[in-house]
């Protein structure tokens with residue numbers, strides 16, 4: 001594994017700096033005369049000998065800058081990938097051949113799909129659990145090689161009890177993984193809560209502008225990081241340097257974007273809950289939500305920008321309503337500056353059984369909250 005510091009010298013991070021400062025400063029080039037403020041994008045597949053990075057699959061300065069920043073925020077060794085799913089595939093490499101994985105039944109469909117494929121090939125055995133039932137998750141850990149958590153879960157917004165599950169995993173010699181895409185590095189640090197591995201789809205809030213695909217794995221141990229890093233090199237799951245640059249540029253404003261989106265998400269979840277056409281609202285930051293107590297423990301700063309809710313209408317009618325929105329984009333994906341919404345079971349083959357038919361996954365952007373509400377109200381009636 002490359003020591004990133006060998007080819008990417010970056011500004012030192014002061015111990016007393018808050019995360020709001022670290023997210024802006026970490027991974028910037030060392031401040032020496034003539035140094036640029038940002039690591040330049042290098043578009044070259046190969047380099048003249050002798051070179052530390054010989055071929056573009058070996059490493060890239062902008063990946064290193066992004067990884068230094070995310071490693072600093074999450075307290076581990078970060079490795080960037082072509083997408084969140086490429087990053088999840090790399091994590092699967094830590095499970096020994098025919099090993100056992102404990103996986104929430106309602107995990108993000110793409111992650112579940114990776115493990116279904118591996119399971120069909122006999123490469124992994126799966127123990128499905130209810131990710132929101134901590135006792136059930138813990139009861140399934142003995143003898144397992146890895147336990148997967150999603151905090152906060154997509155699209156059910158169930159919050160995993162990372163400290164309890166990670167502690168049980170540690171006691172059993174099981175690797176614990178937390179997909180923290182919804183929480184973002186501004187709201188949760190799974191490694192500090194006891195997890196071994198963190199996954200972020202930077203396609204979502206880290207990138208934040210709906211213009212790239214990128215995934216991040218952060219490892220507590222150098223040994224795990226070496227395996228993940230080799231996987232990227234050997235299987236070629238590398239990010240583009242332009243994408244890495246954009247993800248890092250997005251990361252710089254994550255702190256203020258999440259503050260704004262989250263404030264609106266809380267307000268909108270309250271208004272949705274009071275609306276007669278809305279059957280149910282799922283937002284872990286909302287008092288009275290089934291996940292509120294656990295969220296207070298593992299997401300003390302706030303519950304982020306994602307809200308799910310069910311509309312009291314037929315699925316066809318709900319799709320029609322979402323199609324009539326003018327401000328909120330009727331589209332998949334999430335975490336952008338622009339609000340977006342999707343009825344998840346419009347993908348019946350992909351979305352987990354048990355996700356309600358009219359559940360709308362709503363990604364709250366940074367637009368004016370009253371404008372967003374007016375748009376929602378105009379279609380809800």
Ligand SMILES: *Cc1c(COP(=O)(O)O)cnc(C)c1O
Nearest residue numbers: 083084085108154181201203214
């Ligand atoms: C989108 C997403 C992924 C997959 O990331 P891609 O960048 O789309 O490959 C993984 N986990 C969660 C929770 C996601 O929302």
